[in-house]
Amino acid sequence: MSLTDAALLEAKLVPPRRPARWVTGAVTLVLAAMLVHTLLTDHRFQWSVVGRYFTESSVVDGLELTLWLTAATMAAGFALGVVLAYVRLWGSPIPRAFAFGYVWLIRSVPLLVQLLFWYELASLYPKLSIGIPFGPSFASADTAHLFSGELAAFVTLTLDVAAFSSEIVRGGILSVDRGQSEAAQALGLGRFRVFRRIVLPQAMPAIVPAGGNLLIGTLKSTSLVSVIAVVDLLYSVQLIYNANFEVIPLLLVATLWYVILTTLLSIGQHYVERYYARGNGGRR
Amino acid sequence: MSAPLLRIRGLRKSFGAHAVLHGIDLDIPRGGVTVLLGPSGSGKSTLLRCINHLEKPDAGFVELGGEIIGYRPDRPTGGRIRHLRELRDRDLARQRARIGMVFQQFNLFPHMTALENLVEAPVALRRASKKQATDTALELLDRVGLSGREHAYPKQLSGGQQQRVAIARALALRPELLLFDEPTSALDPELVGEVLHVIKDLALGGMSMIVVTHEINFAREVADTVVFLDAGRVLETGRPEDVLDGAAHERTRAFLEAVL
Numbered sequence: 001m002s003l004t005d006a007a008l009l010e011a012k013l014v015p016p017r018r019p020a021r022w023v024t025g026a027v028t029l030v031l032a033a034m035l036v037h038t039l040l041t042d043h044r045f046q047w048s049v050v051g052r053y054f055t056e057s058s059v060v061d062g063l064e065l066t067l068w069l070t071a072a073t074m075a076a077g078f079a080l081g082v083v084l085a086y087v088r089l090w091g092s093p094i095p096r097a098f099a100f101g102y103v104w105l106i107r108s109v110p111l112l113v114q115l116l117f118w119y120e121l122a123s124l125y126p127k128l129s130i131g132i133p134f135g136p137s138f139a140s141a142d143t144a145h146l147f148s149g150e151l152a153a154f155v156t157l158t159l160d161v162a163a164f165s166s167e168i169v170r171g172g173i174l175s176v177d178r179g180q181s182e183a184a185q186a187l188g189l190g191r192f193r194v195f196r197r198i199v200l201p202q203a204m205p206a207i208v209p210a211g212g213n214l215l216i217g218t219l220k221s222t223s224l225v226s227v228i229a230v231v232d233l234l235y236s237v238q239l240i241y242n243a244n245f246e247v248i249p250l251l252l253v254a255t256l257w258y259v260i261l262t263t264l265l266s267i268g269q270h271y272v273e274r275y276y277a278r279g280n281g282g283r284r
Numbered sequence: 285m286s287a288p289l290l291r292i293r294g295l296r297k298s299f300g301a302h303a304v305l306h307g308i309d310l311d312i313p314r315g316g317v318t319v320l321l322g323p324s325g326s327g328k329s330t331l332l333r334c335i336n337h338l339e340k341p342d343a344g345f346v347e348l349g350g351e352i353i354g355y356r357p358d359r360p361t362g363g364r365i366r367h368l369r370e371l372r373d374r375d376l377a378r379q380r381a382r383i384g385m386v387f388q389q390f391n392l393f394p395h396m397t398a399l400e401n402l403v404e405a406p407v408a409l410r411r412a413s414k415k416q417a418t419d420t421a422l423e424l425l426d427r428v429g430l431s432g433r434e435h436a437y438p439k440q441l442s443g444g445q446q447q448r449v450a451i452a453r454a455l456a457l458r459p460e461l462l463l464f465d466e467p468t469s470a471l472d473p474e475l476v477g478e479v480l481h482v483i484k485d486l487a488l489g490g491m492s493m494i495v496v497t498h499e500i501n502f503a504r505e506v507a508d509t510v511v512f513l514d515a516g517r518v519l520e521t522g523r524p525e526d527v528l529d530g531a532a533h534e535r536t537r538a539f540l541e542a543v544l
Contacts, residue, residue, distance in 0.1 A: 004365075008293070011358070011368045
């Protein structure tokens with residue numbers, strides 16, 4: 001072995017120098033410091049007012065409604081979305097066309113417009129009745145009594161989540177190798193069981209990140225219901241600042257709560273992703 | 285004897301607590317076929333992947349034509365070299381282009397035709413115009429017996445055909461060294477021959493190659509050197525007839541008995 005070989009073998013293996021990283025890192029840190037500085041020192045943020053209203057009982061009530069609405073619409077909407085995706089991929093022609101048309105329509109109309117439509121349903125159909133189509137009706141009720149603001153909010157958001165989640169689920173299913181469902185069918189598993197036990201779990205790694213996006217988006221979309229006077233987190237702080245004119249600190253109260261919830265959801269998403277990555281670990 | 289094309293010195297690699305390579309020293313001559321044999325888990329594939337820096341070694345180095353792969357040494361001071369500093373992506377890519385690799389699972393790009401698979405790298409690395417790269421690619425496909433199939437997608441080809449496309453793709457950059465990682469292990473038995481035939485052809489053309497394989501007969505027929513690896517160490521090196529028929533170690537003899 002020559003002298004240089006010995007020298008090379010004694011040398012330490014080290015990662016490359018990346019001066020650009022130090023520069024971008026430093027710039028980012030300075031900008032972050034400026035942001036923290038203005039947040040803490042500018043008296044117009046009025047953090048004392050924020051603190052006073054942060055756990056005000058009406059705000060907590062609004063927060064509860066926001067949470068409840070998000071959870072309920074996501075659960076119902078995603079379940080509907082899975083069914084829609086199943087129908088679009090394996091349904092018979094007419095349901096399939098219906099599923100396609102549904103997704104097309106819901107995605108075409110802005111959420112706020114849909115919300116207003118459901119809220120104003122009474123002026124479109126003053127009475128809703130149950131009976132034989134185009135025939136006699138057995139029972140009927142005034143739409144205005146049936147459709148409260150909260151129900152309109154729930155229906156609108158659920159239908160919206162269903163349309164978007166069906167596309168997310170469909171994309172995830174398409175990413176699963178065909179051989180997997182063939183292998184399951186060859187084992188004699190039924191069509192629905194193949195979907196639920198074999199295909200859907202493998203589609204989850206592709207579904208979870210987009211689903212997490214949708215969940216966080218829905219959480220924030222619930223703030224739209226303030227326009228139809230449903231007292232969610234945003235509307236509860238609006239009611240307060242309409243009376244005392246402390247607009248910025250009260251918006252900060254709502255903002256902080258949204259940030260906290262989104263943070264918790266992101267952490268949850270991390271663990272869900274890790275769960276569905278099982279069996280794909282090891283060397284990479 | 286002329287300087288070897290590839291020199292491996294003191295190469296070590298662990299995955300977590302599991303040591304895979306325990307200090308490999310090996311010379312690979314220019315213009316010859318070196319076959320790596322050994323039981324599964326002996327570190328053959330890891331060794332191969334360290335050669336083009338797909339795996340980072342923990343210690344030691346690989347030198348191709350006098351240039352260390354994946355690292356640049358500091359200027360020596362008083363006969364000592366403090367660091368081997370890892371190369372940045374662009375320099376690493378330039379080095380890797382000198383070494384072709386053929387994988388067990390082919391790893392063709394499924395969304396590209398055979399021709400597009402071959403043209404991608406030479407054009408991306410600005411080695412050739414699209415026109416030149418296409419001409420070279422067609423020549424190479426012809427050489428591996430696939431003229432006429434240039435517009436087929438990988439899924440439309442048999443395993444043997446796919447692997448021959450993969451070999452042609454590796455050749456498209458005119459590498460100084462070709463690495464084969466069990467190139468026939470994923471093939472149906474009747475398709476193994478056509479791939480080995482192409483490799484043999486390349487050997488006759490003077491291509492420098494390192495082949496990890498379990499095809500003992502291929503090793504006997506084509507290899508200039510056979511290296512036997514066991515548990516991350518080189519157990520024997522020599523001409524095929526010496527290693528295959530007169531193995532010095534009991535481990536080697538047991539392995540050969542099991543696979544023949």
